[in-house]
Amino acid sequence: MATSDRSRAEYQRRVNRVIDYIQAHRAEDISLDTLAAVAAFSPFHFHRVFKSMTGENLREFIQRTRLETAASHLVQRPHTDVLEIALENGFSSASAFARAFKERFGMSASAWRNGGATDASKARQADRKPGEVEHNPRKAALCAPDQDASSSGADARQDEEEIMNVTVKTLPSYHVAYVRCIGPYGPGGVVDEAWRRIARWASARDLWTPDRICLGIAHDNPKVTEPAKCRLDAAIVIPQGFKADGDVNVTDVAGGKYAAGAFLGEAHTIGAAWDQLFGRWLPESGYQPDHRPCFELYQGEFHDPKTNRFRCELCLPVRPL
Template identity: 45%
Template sequence: MAAPDTSRREYARRMNRVLDHIDAHLDAPLDLAALAELAHFSPFHFHRLFAAWMGETLGAYLQRRRLEVAAQGLTLSPDRSVLELALAVGFGSGEAFARAFKQHFGCTPSAWRAGSAARWAAYLGEQRRQLGLLPQQHRNLDQDGRATAHDDAGSFFEPPHQASELFIMDVEIKTLAPQRIAFLRYIGPYGPAITEFWYQQFTPWIEAEGLAGRPCYGIGHDDPSITPPERCRYDAAIAVGPDYQPSGAASVTELPGGLYAVAKFRGDNREIGTAWSELFREWLPASGMSCDGRPCFELYDDPDGAEEPGTGIFHCWLCIPVVKG
């Protein structure tokens, strides 16, 4: 009989496989039997196991993820119609989507889109209040005080409007190669708990695996302004080769390549959430680009030198998947 810790790690790998499959196939039918087979559980037990593991039934989880992804699309992809976004997350009609959306968020999809600017402002205002920061108190995060972006050919986009001056970052458009990664998953509120997860679980694990020194990634799968804090998912990941086999609770996947907006962050762990929010609120709408369905992530390309000794300051790259137009 498997030891309790070993059994729990195996369950984590199976459930992570299901969650990742769901996110990649929100536009397709996702029936219990197929997901149970993916997790190597019997359909009879899978529904109960999923509910116990996630704290909500499979049906509730599928509905919530579809609506949250659509809500992100309404905010970040203003050129896509409500019906297009509804179909992209698996709803059969705009009417069914509108009813479900209003029941979940308390407003129509059109009202949600119209209120995006005010909602972002309120969310950022609360983040700033919690940090105790005013715009003029905040450090600049680039070298020359400008916010610019250029693509691989060297052309420039207009800088974002200056409604907010908290974070001013150079944003470069780069084509990144796909990367095979091994990861441990955390589910819960973003913020200080992720730092604890990184140092108490992820760092000891990569050292035990002999993986220290490789590029690391922090992958946030959910928008904390939309998803309830206790249900947000975050993967602490590290680059691995094609022959690596995971151990413990780790899973292996491929981080997609393609076009990304890449910005250098330097600050403490309290500030990174606000930096992400500023990029989405200020830079993205003014860039002429849209965010697609690949995950956003933080890249620590020099993990040994990512933290400045004795200061609590660290640096990384913030990477947003984008498409032109």
């Protein structure tokens, strides 16, 4: 078996252990730390790993599988109280279960039990295309990142080639001055203002030089944390001895082994590039995420104002699988 196949199989085994654990403990309040320990992955990056392997966010997966198990039990155990089934599947109250069930299935649990399940099954069969096999969502398989359905095969192959240009390297520690913003990642808004502030601060101290090194340090996963609460540091590497002042803070970014993926594009496409790094490259790499923040590494004049494109390296901290 090739190294990439062994690596992907190991990722699948670990995520499947988590899925089995969720199913066996669905009545319990399951924490992220517990599930990350079951998978033997760092809690810091476990959400992204799980999404890359299953195609679903962890919270969505737990909610969906609890509801689907409860829906099956409603039909299979027609004389069992609805509240009992709700509690067995991790819902704290009848009202919480009722809201979630109706949102998922479009009807009450009682209606589901009294014929709604049969009607829903017939509708699914009617909608299924000839020869289509229903996917089993309870086991992990490598999932390609979401793509626009209108994209051509050539475009998809080009995207894959770009993100697969990944080098595992040892980076030094960086002593940085930074401005922290809290708000949605992406172009515009608080992120752009944070970069303008650090550029003004560095320019006033003759640090905004042509060979400068800047870091965009993301502390949250926007697919887990509410966009309004996401934290990002716009940072520039500075010599030792610089102190924090009213405009910036100073810290050290840990060095070590990182997977560095080359990126060239517009700001609104970088999120998809991160997804591809986690979803395509990582499960076949022989590495797993380490418990350090990811960051984007910018060197020199990285932005072309004519095309509005910029280049950087997406730096994912890793350790052997």
